[in-house]
Amino acid sequence: MTTVRTLLGLPGLRRHPGTADALLDRAVTRLYATELRDPGRYLTAGELVLSGLLWWREPGDADPFVAALADGGAAALAASGADSNGIPDDVVTACERHGVALLEVPPDLSFAVVTERVVLALAAAADGARKRLLTAAAEGTPVAGLLARAAEELGTPCWVLSAVSRVVAGTAELPIDPSEAVRHFAGSRGRPTAAGGLTVLPVEGRQAVPWLLAVEGPLNGAHAELAQELAGLIGFARARERHEPAAVTEGPVRAIALRTEGSAEAADVLAELLAPAPFTYSSTGPDEAFALVPGPSWPEGWATAATTALSTVEPLLRASRLVAGFADAVPAAEADGALELARQARGLAAARPGPAAVVPADEVGVHQLLLAGASPKLRSALRRRLLGPLLDYDAEQHSDLVRTVRAYLECSGSPTRAAKALHIHVNTLRYRIGRAAELLGEDLTDFTTQVDVYLALRAGQP
Known part of the structure; x- marks a missing residue:
């Protein structure tokens, strides 16, 4: 790194006695020569500003100039005297006031020579820094x-x-x-x-x-x-240094399932989301990955943090959507079941809007887990066997008994609550439930029947 102190080793440049020692350790990145009264718009941080002070006419002129250097982050001002009397006291005072290092350039030293020496020094330092970094990387x-x-x-x-x-x-x-x-x-x-x-x-x-x-x-x-x-x-x-999965074989573990839509590798995304915690993961394809994380390593608020992180990074990924689900901690021996729970939670996340969604497994209903083990054909057959007469009646009469039954069951069998939810009179609700029970040949007030019918209703959903 080139500093103001480094440049004082070049022939010709001298430190002005009024410059504080601490100012000499500022980094110098380039050289900028100017005679503008206000060079602020052209400055960048770390510059050594070279000036013959041609802009200076009388006391008071220096403060705006030096203030612009300070605001722009200039490393130092290298100045030649505005006249035979050397650098004006006005300039010296302004540099002290604004904390800008002041270097003196002898009147008989050409600015072209100063520029050449400084540029060569910066180039040599940059080349040395590059070599040192390359050596460190190679090691x-x-x-x-x-x-x-x-x-x-x-x-x-x-x-x-x-x-x-x-x-x-x-x-x-x-x-x-x-x-x-x-x-x-x-x-x-x-x-x-x-x-x-x-x-x-x-x-x-x-x-x-x-x-x-x-x-x-x-x-x-x-x-x-x-x-x-x-x-x-x-x-x-x-x-x-790419992460190598760790074996998670004992103690409580949490399972995560992640899917990407697009060309982003799901395993890479999952590994980055979980770092730096230890975990083991597997991938069933480029768009799907699963992981097990030791319970004690699980970060608090991971669902919210992961959703925010995925939403933030999504524009930078080759992916149109990212969805994930995770399960509560379980003994390592029950990891397979936890992974299935995480997969079901990911299914709920996929149904939610937005570029990214993360859902915990405690939002997955038991009925969803029970139905998840059945194939689409089996779910369709169960739905037809239990609800066939009701489905046929709605199709022929253009009625809505299926929706009425579902609302009734989701309101815990309460006619009053179900009627309110459907915006109908409670007597109308009772009539429709009675008609549905008649078509099904079942007692819809019986708890076991209610469970069977509700599962059949949910079996029609993907």
């Missing part, structure tokens, strides 16, 4: 280690974010919610973008769920090139 340095090295070279905090809105690694506390960075990046259609004071760019790789590199502040010049290099190296490190 198998993990993602967190590469990020720490890069933060030192860039002189600014860095983070790797998963597009499911989690921080994979970072060198400081992330100043914004990771989902905000993901949403900004998704809105940029995959191009580097700014989000909450960060520059966010894609990490290279072919995984279903992208990773992002976030760097504090704007990137330009050599630093932008180094960040791009880092993004590629992190992609290689990610592929090398």
Whole structure:
């Protein structure tokens, strides 16, 4: 990393005595020469501003100029005297007031020479930083280690974010919610973008769920090139560190089932959603994956967090929908049953609107589980055997007895509640139930009969 202090080693540049020592450690990323009275609109952070002070005429002129440098994040001002008296006190005072490092350029030193020396120094530092990162990657340095090295070279905090809105690694506390960075990046259609004071760019790789590199502040010049290099190296490190499923054979486990619609690999999405918890998973195809997670490792509020994460990442995936279901913790010996519960919960999620849905198994009714084991043909046959006369009567008379019976049963056999739900008089409801019982040859007030009829009614649903 090139700093103001580094550039003081170049022939000709001198530190002004009034510059605080702490200001010399600011990173320098490029050089900008200007004689504008207000250069603010053209500045980017980390620049060494070179000026002959031709804009200065009288005391008071310096404050707006130096304030613009401070607001733009300039690393330092390298100035040559506006006249034979050297740098005006007005400029010195303004730099002290706004915390801008001030360097002196001797009057007999050409700005062209200064520019050449600074540009060569920046290029050499950038090339050295790139070599050091490449060496670290070749030595198998993990993602967190590469990020720490890069933060030192860039002189600014860095983070790797998963597009499911989690921080994979970072060198400081992330100043914004990771989902905000993901949403900004998704809105940029995959191009580097700014989000909450960060520059966010894609990490290279072919995984279903992208990773992002976030760097504090704007990137330009050599630093932008180094960040791009880092993004590629992190992609290689990610592929090398890809999660290896752990065996989950004892203790309580939770089961998850996930399906993707599109070309995103379900197993990759599921692995990213569950990281960094240990888990084992299997895939029955590119669009379907199942996982078992040890009970103690299960994150609180996973259903809500996963729904939010899937909705956030969906624009970045090659998938049109993502749905998942999960079961409560059970002993590992009962994992097969838990997986079936998770699969049924995923079926409920698929019926819900939106690009992503996650449903817990406790929302799955027992009758749904019982019917799930029957084939579509068997469910159709059971429905016809129990409800045949009622179905035929509705078809011939254009009546709605099937709907009436279902409402009656779902209201726990209460004529008053069922009549209210159907917006009819209670006597009308009683007549229709009596007629339905007559057609079926069954007593619809009998509990066992009610269970059989209700299952037959639900058997007609997919």
